[in-house]
Amino acid sequence: MNVGHNCGLFGVCGSPSASRPVYMGLYALQHRGQESAGIITSDGTCFHGYKALGLVVECFDEDTLAGLTGHLAVGHNRYSTTGSTTSSNIQPLVVDIRGVPVAIAHNGNLVNARELRTGMEKQGSIFQSTMDSEVVLHLMARAGTEDIPDMIEKALHSIRGAYCLLLLTPDSVIAVRDPLGFRPLCYGHTGRDLFFSSETCGLDVVGAAYQREIMPGEMVIARDGKVTSKIIAPSERRAYCVFELIYFSRPDSVVFGVSVDAVRKALGRRLAREYPASADLVISIPDSSNAAALGYSMESGIQLELGLIRNHYVGRTFIYPTKELRDNRVRIKFNPVRELVRGKRVVVVDDSIVRGTTSKKLMQMLRGCGVKEIHLRISSPPITFPCFYGIDTPDRDELIAANCSVEEIRQYLEVDSLGYLSVEGLLGSTGLPPEDFCVACFTGDYPVKFTQAPTKLALESKRSRPRAGAKP
C-alpha cells in the first residue's frame, strides 16, 4: 500500500454544462491523485477555469462550477510526479498558442523533457511551470503549423515516455495515449455526449456506457458530437503498467480490458498457492488489499476476517498532535479488532511494500494486540527499481527490497513468514499476454530508454514559484 499515486483525467464533449460531469468524473477518480484538482471549460470561444490545491470536493463549490460554462471540458486530479506542489503546477495548464487558447492535462512522465526544455530555452523560450507537460505545448507552438492536431502529432514525435493527454481547444477535446500504452484512458457516451476517463469508474458515475480504451499511439478528436481517430505513433510493443492492476485503479474499474477486482482475486489465489500458510484467519489491509485477501482466503480455505478497521475521516488537514503520532501514522488510520486477532495465527495480505516503515508499524500494532503468528503475504513481487513513467516511487536506496533480501525484510518486519508473489505469478494472473506489461519496478527492464536517469525532480528549477491566492 502507499506505493504512490499518479493522476486522473476526465474530459467531456457535448454536455451543456460540461464542468458538472467533469466534477463527477474527477470525484470518481479521486484515488488517482489527491493533491490538486482543476477544470477548464470552453464555451466554443472562451475558456473558463478553476484550479486549486486539495480534494475535488474541497476545490469546487456551486458558484465555481456554475461559472465554468461551456459544453467542452477537461479536468485533472494530480499527485505530483514532476514539479513542486505549488499552484503554478496545478493542471490543466492553459496557454495561448498563436492567439488560440489550449489546455493540457497529463497523466504520466516524459523521460526526455529535461533535454528538450534546455534546448528550447537556449532558443529563447520561457517556461511558466516546472511540469514536464509544458514541454509538449512548446513543441506544439514551434511545430510550424496552425492546425492543432497537426501540432500535436509533430510535437509527440519528439517526446519519449509515458503519457495520456487530454487537450482542450476552443471547439474540441483531444485524447492521446503514448505508443506503449503505459497508463489507461478510455471513452464512453450517453447518447451523443462523449466522455473520456482514466478508468471506467469515471464513466459509471456519470451514467455513460463504456465504448473502448484509447489505443496506444492513438489520437482521438471529439468535436461537434463526432469522434475521429488516427494512429499517430504506431508501435509493436505494449507496456501496460502492471501496478494499475495491483494497486492504483479502483476494483470496480475495467482497465486494459480486464476487471481489476477479478485480477486482484486471482493474485490472491496465486499467492496462496505460491506461499501457503498454516493459520487461523486471513485479514486484509483495507481497502486496497481486500480483493487479494479474499482470493487468498478462497484458495487456501482459511477464513477471511475483518481484522483491521480503517478510519476514513482522516484527510489532508489531520493534525498529528504529538511527536509519537507523527512517527506512527498507522494508528490514526487503522485499528485492529483486538478480540478477533488475540492469540491467533494470522495471514495478513498486503498489495506491496515500498520502504517497509509503514508495514513495520502495522505489524507491531498487530503484535501489540496479542497476535500469535503473523504470515505476511504480498500480492506483488519485491519492488527493486524506481518508476520513471508517472508513479511517485522513492529512489532505489529507499526501496527496502532493493537493499535487503526477503529474509532480511522478514526479520526487519518481525513476522513469522513473508511471501511475495513471483513476477510470473503476477503476469499469469492478469489474463493478458505477459509481454504486454511494464514490470520495470520489479525487474529494472525499462521499456523506454533514457540516457541520463530522469529523476523524479529532474525539471525542478532552483526557484519556488509564487503562489497566487484569491482572498475570500
Place this chain on the structure above:
Amino acid sequence: MNVGHNCGLFGVCGSPSASRPVYMGLYALQHRGQESAGIITSDGTCFHGYKALGLVVECFDEDTLAGLTGHLAVGHNRYSTTGSTTSSNIQPLVVDIRGVPVAIAHNGNLVNARELRTGMEKQGSIFQSTMDSEVVLHLMARAGTEDIPDMIEKALHSIRGAYCLLLLTPDSVIAVRDPLGFRPLCYGHTGRDLFFSSETCGLDVVGAAYQREIMPGEMVIARDGKVTSKIIAPSERRAYCVFELIYFSRPDSVVFGVSVDAVRKALGRRLAREYPASADLVISIPDSSNAAALGYSMESGIQLELGLIRNHYVGRTFIYPTKELRDNRVRIKFNPVRELVRGKRVVVVDDSIVRGTTSKKLMQMLRGCGVKEIHLRISSPPITFPCFYGIDTPDRDELIAANCSVEEIRQYLEVDSLGYLSVEGLLGSTGLPPEDFCVACFTGDYPVKFTQAPTKLALESKRSRPRAGAKP
C-alpha cells in the same frame, strides 16, 4: 444503513496538553456525529474552548489546538437530535454557575426537558440554546449548593431520559450515565492520565488501556489523577440501545462489554439460519454491513464477494451537480463491480431499512448491472417506532416498516426475497441478557415513560439563533 446518528464524548484528565488526546479521541469517534465538534479545556483556573460546524479535522488546526491549554478537557462530536444546526447549539456548552465555569457534553435525549424548561422560564430563567442539555445546567444552578457533584446529583433527580454526560469544572472531569444505561461510556488510562470515551476505539487511538464502562446511574469524578465513584441513581433495569451493536458503534469497539464485530457476525449467522437463500454470492453494503455479510457467508457457505465499492471521498461539501444526482445520491457513494454481479443470484446484507428510499435506489443500481436475483437480508428487525433516546430517526409515518408489511416492502424494493432478523434472533446474538436492551424502535415498548410525545424538535423555539463567525 443511515438509521441516524447520535454523539461522541471524549474527556481527559491529567495530560499536559489535554486538547490533543481529545482531538484524537473525537477523530476516532467521528462516526458518531459529523455535524459539529467542540473542545473545552481547563488549565486549573481558566477555560479555553473552540467549537465549529464540520468534521473534527475541519474544525481544528494546529494554532487552535495550541491555544487550548490545560490538563483537563472534554470534547463532543454532534449529530443534532434536539436543537437546530447552528453554532449556538454546538456542544460542549459553557456557562458560569455562581461565578464558576462549567462545561457540559451530552449524548442522549432528555424526555422531560421541555416541561422543566417551561417551568424555569416562568421563574425568570433565560436560555441561550435550544438544546435539552442546557436544562441540566439550570437545574444545577438552582440546586441550592456550591458543590458541583452535589449540584449534578440533585439536578439529575429531576431528569428523565437517556444521557451520558461529561462535565468539566476548573479542576475536574465528571462522567455520568443515566440509570438505564442507554448509551455507552467507558474509561481507561495510560499510567496516571485518565480518558473517558463513548467507545473503546477512542481509548485505542490514544494508546490507553480500557478500564471499564461507567455503570448505569454512576457518577465518576476524575481530579488530580484520582478517580472517585458514586451511584447517584440506582436502578434494577437496564436499557442498552441495541442499535449501538447493530449499526452505530465501530466494529473494533467493545460496547456494553461485548465485541461489536463478534455481535455483528453473530447477527449475520443467525440471519442465514432464519432466512437462508439459494444464491451464488453474498455481498455487503460497505462498510456498516461488512461483518454481518461475512457472518451470513460463513453460516450459509455462500461465497462473500466485494460487489459494491464505496467512494470515501464524499464529504459534507459534495455538490450534486444535477437534479438526477440529487435524487440518487447512492450512485455517488457506491459503484457495483459489474463483471462480478452480472447474471448472478446475489444475497445482499444490509444492517437496517429506515425509509426504504436509499435501499430502493441501491437495488435498482444492482438490477441495472444485470443481477439475476436479489435476496435482501437485514441484520435487524423492522423499525416500526421512532427513538426518543438520542437517535435521529424520522417520525412513524416515514418509517416504511411502520406502514407496510414485509411483503409490501419486498415489492416496493423489487427484490426476489426479503428477510429481517427476528427480535429474538437479534437479542439472542448479543451474548447479554435479552431484558437488558431497549428495543423500543422495533416493539414500541419504551423503557422511560413520557406524558406528551417528546418529539425530536420539542425544544425548538421560534427563532433562528444568530451565527457568530470569525472572519479569516
Place this chain on the structure above:
Amino acid sequence: MNVGHNCGLFGVCGSPSASRPVYMGLYALQHRGQESAGIITSDGTCFHGYKALGLVVECFDEDTLAGLTGHLAVGHNRYSTTGSTTSSNIQPLVVDIRGVPVAIAHNGNLVNARELRTGMEKQGSIFQSTMDSEVVLHLMARAGTEDIPDMIEKALHSIRGAYCLLLLTPDSVIAVRDPLGFRPLCYGHTGRDLFFSSETCGLDVVGAAYQREIMPGEMVIARDGKVTSKIIAPSERRAYCVFELIYFSRPDSVVFGVSVDAVRKALGRRLAREYPASADLVISIPDSSNAAALGYSMESGIQLELGLIRNHYVGRTFIYPTKELRDNRVRIKFNPVRELVRGKRVVVVDDSIVRGTTSKKLMQMLRGCGVKEIHLRISSPPITFPCFYGIDTPDRDELIAANCSVEEIRQYLEVDSLGYLSVEGLLGSTGLPPEDFCVACFTGDYPVKFTQAPTKLALESKRSRPRAGAKP
C-alpha cells in the same frame, strides 16, 4: 487622539429588508467601534442574525444580508468596554424570555452590573456572556410580567450607569436612554420607516430626516409604523459625555443638539485665545483634530497647512514587520510633509493626550524632519480620571496627566510649549449649559456614584469563552 471608543447603535422599523439600512447605518457609525458588528432582524415571528469580529464591511456579505429577512432590525458596532473580545461577547445579544425572543444592543456601561449579577447568580441564574448588558435581560426575565415594555421599565429601575439601549422584539424596536443622557441616540424617518442611530450621520447615509434625540430617561417604542414614548426614569440632571463632542462623534453629526464641527472649531478658537503661539504654521493630527486646528488657525491668523498625511489603508490586519515598527506605529499611520515643516515654527493641534506615548512618537517624528519649534495645543483639558460610563480609557496610573504636571508632560514630549484647553473653555464652547455635561475624566466628579470602583473589567470572569467558528 485614540482616547478610546465606545459603540454604535442603529435600528430600523418598517423597511422591507431592514438589514440593509442597518448595514448602511453601522457603516456610517464605524468610527464608534471597529471590533465587531452584529445585526439581528425580526420578520414578525422569527429572528435572524449574524455577528462577527471585524469591520462592518468585513463581517457581512451579500448572502448574509439577504438571509437576514424581516422589516425590523437592530445592529451594533462594538469596542469592548466590559467583557473580553470573543464572539460570545459580540452584540446584539439574543435570548429567550418566557419563550419570546429578545435582542439587546447597548452603548454605555452599567456601574452596578457586577453586584446585580452576583445576586442573581446566587439565586440560580446562569450567564452566557461577560457583558454587563446581559444583566438587563435577566432583570427583565425576573420582572414578573409578560409585557416587554413593562419588563424594561422594571429592569431599569435597578440599573445605574450610562446606557443607550436598542431592543428588538418580534414586532417592535424599543429605544431607551439613561436618565442622565450620557450617550447620544436619535431617530429619524423616511416617510413611514423609522430609524434609530447613535449619531445623525447614520440617518444621513440612509437618507432619513432627523427627527429628534431620544430624551434622557425616555423609552421610545416603534411598532407598525407608529412611535409611542414614555419617560420611565425622569431626572433633573444631565450628564452628556463631553468627549462625544471633543473626539468620538463624526464632525458631520449633530449630537446633543449641536453641530460637532462647529463645537470643534470653537474649541480651537478658544484654545488659540487661552494659549496663543508665535509660529509660522498650524497643523492638525488628521483627521480627528482637523476642525480644532482650523479653529486655531482662524482665531490666531496663523496659516493652516496640511503638514501630516494619514495613510487610511491601515486596518486590523496590518502586520508590523519589525520590532521597531511595533514600537512606533505612528510612522505607519502618519508621514510629515518634510519640505513644508522643515525649519518652521509649528503649532500642532491635537484633541487629547491619554498615555502620552503616541504623542511623543509624533513629536519625535516631526523633530526628525527638522521642525524648528513645536507648540503643542490640546483641544481638551488634561485627562486625570478614568471613565466608567462606556469609554475605554486606561487606569489612572497610565494617564499621563494624572501623574505629571503640564510642565512635566511638556518636557516628556520635548516640545517648546504645551497648552491644554481649560474645563471652562471647553464647556463655554459647546453652546449648551455647562452643568449639563459629564466632565468626570477631567475633574473626577462622577455624576453616578458607585460603592466599589467599577473597573472596566469588573465582570470579566475567570474563563475565556469558547469561540464558535463556521468553516468556509
Place this chain on the structure above:
Amino acid sequence: MNVGHNCGLFGVCGSPSASRPVYMGLYALQHRGQESAGIITSDGTCFHGYKALGLVVECFDEDTLAGLTGHLAVGHNRYSTTGSTTSSNIQPLVVDIRGVPVAIAHNGNLVNARELRTGMEKQGSIFQSTMDSEVVLHLMARAGTEDIPDMIEKALHSIRGAYCLLLLTPDSVIAVRDPLGFRPLCYGHTGRDLFFSSETCGLDVVGAAYQREIMPGEMVIARDGKVTSKIIAPSERRAYCVFELIYFSRPDSVVFGVSVDAVRKALGRRLAREYPASADLVISIPDSSNAAALGYSMESGIQLELGLIRNHYVGRTFIYPTKELRDNRVRIKFNPVRELVRGKRVVVVDDSIVRGTTSKKLMQMLRGCGVKEIHLRISSPPITFPCFYGIDTPDRDELIAANCSVEEIRQYLEVDSLGYLSVEGLLGSTGLPPEDFCVACFTGDYPVKFTQAPTKLALESKRSRPRAGAKP
C-alpha cells in the same frame, strides 16, 4: 478625483528579511493601486513569492511574509491597465530564462507590445498572461546573451512607451526607467541597504534617506550593497506625467524632484487667480483636493472649511445594499456638514473631472443640503484625450470634456460657475520647465507615437484565465 490609478513599485537590496520593508513600502504606495499586490524575494539562489488580489494588508499575513525569505525583493501594487483582473495577471511576473529565475514589476504601458507579441507568437513563443510586461521577458529571452543586464538593454531597444521596471535576479535588483521618464522611480538607503520606490513616501516609511530619482533612460543595478548605473536609452526629451503631481502621488512625496504638496497648493493659488469667485467659504473634496483647496483659500482670502467628511472604512468588499445606492456611491463615501454649508455660497475645489457623473452626484448632494451657490473649481485642465502611458482613463467618448464645452459641463453639473485651470497655469505651477511634461490627456499631443491606437485592452485575448486558489 478618480481619474484612475496606475501601479506602485518597491524594491530592496540588502535587508536580511527583504520582504518586510517591501510590505511596508507597498503599504505606503497603496494609493497607486488597490487591485492586487505581490512580493517576490531571492535568497541568493531560490525565489520565493506570494501574489493575491486585494490590498497589501489583505494579501499578506505574518506566515506568508515569514516564508518570503531572502535579502533581495521586489514588490508591486497593481491597478490593471492592460490585462484582465485575474490572478495570472498579478505582478511581479516570474519566469525562467535559460534556467535562471527572473521577476519583473512594471509601472506604465508599452505602446507597441501587441505587435511585438504577435510577431513572437508566430515564431513559437507561448505567453502565460495578457500583460504587456511579459513581452519584455520574451525579448530578454531572445536577446542572444546570458548576461541579464545585456538582455534588458537589448530588449528595451525594441520597446516603446512608458515604463518603470524593477527586475529581480537571484543576486540583484535592477531598476530601469524609460527614456522620457513618464513615471517616477527613486532610490534611497539606510546605511548599506538600498531601496527603490515609485515615490519618496515609500522611502520615508522604511526610514530610508532619499538619494535621487532613477534618470530617464537609466538602468541602476543593486548587487552586494553596490550600485552601478548605465544610461541605456538616452533622450533629449522629457515627458513627466503631470497627473502624478495633480492627483496620483501622495502630497508628502517628492516626485520629479518637486514637493507634491507645494505644487498642489500652487495649482490652487493659480486657479484662484484664473477663476476667482465671490463666496463665503472654500471646501475640498477630501483628501485628494485638500492642498489645492487650501491654496485657493490662501490666494483668495476666502475661508477654508471642512465641508465634506469622508468615510475611510469603505473597502473593496462594501455591499451597496440597494439599487439607489449602487447608482449613487457618493453618499457612501462623503457626507456634507449640513449646518456649515446651508445657505452659503461655496467654492468647491476638485482635482479633475473625468466622466462627470461622480461630480454631478456630489453637486446634487451639496444642493440637497441647502447650499446657495456652488462655484466649482478644477485644479487641472479639461481632460480631452485618453492616456496610453499607464493611467486607466476611459475612452474619449466617455470623457465629458472631450464631448462638451465648459459651459455645457457647468449646465450638466448644475453649478453656478465652473473654472478649469489652464494648461499654462498648470505647467507654470510646477517649478519645472513646461516642456518636460506630458500633457497629452489635455492636448492630444502624445510624446510617443503609435501606428494603431494602443487601446487599454489591446492584449486581452479571448480567454478568461483560470484562477488558482489555495484552500484555507
